[in-house]
Amino acid sequence: MFNHTIDDQTELRPIEPHHAAELNGLVVRNFDHLHKWSNWLKDRERPVDLTGQWILQNRARHGAGEGYEIGIWHDGRMAGQIGFNFFDRENRRTEIGYWLGKEFEGKGIVTRSCVAMVEYAFGELNLNRVEIKCGTGNTKSRSIPERLGFRNEGVARQTEWLHDRFIDLVVYAMLAEEWEERG
Numbered sequence: 001m002f003n004h005t006i007d008d009q010t011e012l013r014p015i016e017p018h019h020a021a022e023l024n025g026l027v028v029r030n031f032d033h034l035h036k037w038s039n040w041l042k043d044r045e046r047p048v049d050l051t052g053q054w055i056l057q058n059r060a061r062h063g064a065g066e067g068y069e070i071g072i073w074h075d076g077r078m079a080g081q082i083g084f085n086f087f088d089r090e091n092r093r094t095e096i097g098y099w100l101g102k103e104f105e106g107k108g109i110v111t112r113s114c115v116a117m118v119e120y121a122f123g124e125l126n127l128n129r130v131e132i133k134c135g136t137g138n139t140k141s142r143s144i145p146e147r148l149g150f151r152n153e154g155v156a157r158q159t160e161w162l163h164d165r166f167i168d169l170v171v172y173a174m175l176a177e178e179w180e181e182r183g
Helices: 017-029 031-035 048-063 109-123 139-147 176-181
Strands: 010-014 068-074 077-088 093-100 129-135 151-162 165-175
Touching: 010 109, 017 031, 017 048, 017 077, 048 068, 068 093, 068 109, 077 109, 093 109, 109 129, 109 139, 109 176, 129 139, 129 151, 139 165, 165 176
Parallel strands: 093 129
Antiparallel strands: 010 068, 068 077, 077 093, 129 165, 151 165
């Protein structure tokens, strides 16, 4: 995991066990906002202990080289998460996932955070491919890879179970050589 300053208001840093209450509060306050597109969010009444367990699992995933989530902080407050959903070392690829509390939207926070993650994936991790997958109807999320020049490679039909139904996901990808060429 890494620390990265995006600008004087925004930074990426690891989520530590002492952040459990802050993270849990953000998720609970944004339940309706997040639930619509987040298959991991099931219960409106989310105990802090569950979030604490997730933080420990996230640290273990990082230690095992399986991927990890880091926190997005804006103006000293936790605003959301971004992370590498997995690492496919053999094929040198990963997938970025993200979410942001509603009050932090519209400031370019996730777009700039994605830039940092993509640069880290290609520069430090020596990966060749970064993917972002979004629900076809999630226009806010889809605008991020589109804004960054990711290629829309098509729709994976009924590929994710979202609470009570299957949804289609748009698959976006960026290759290391394409990222370098974009300047």
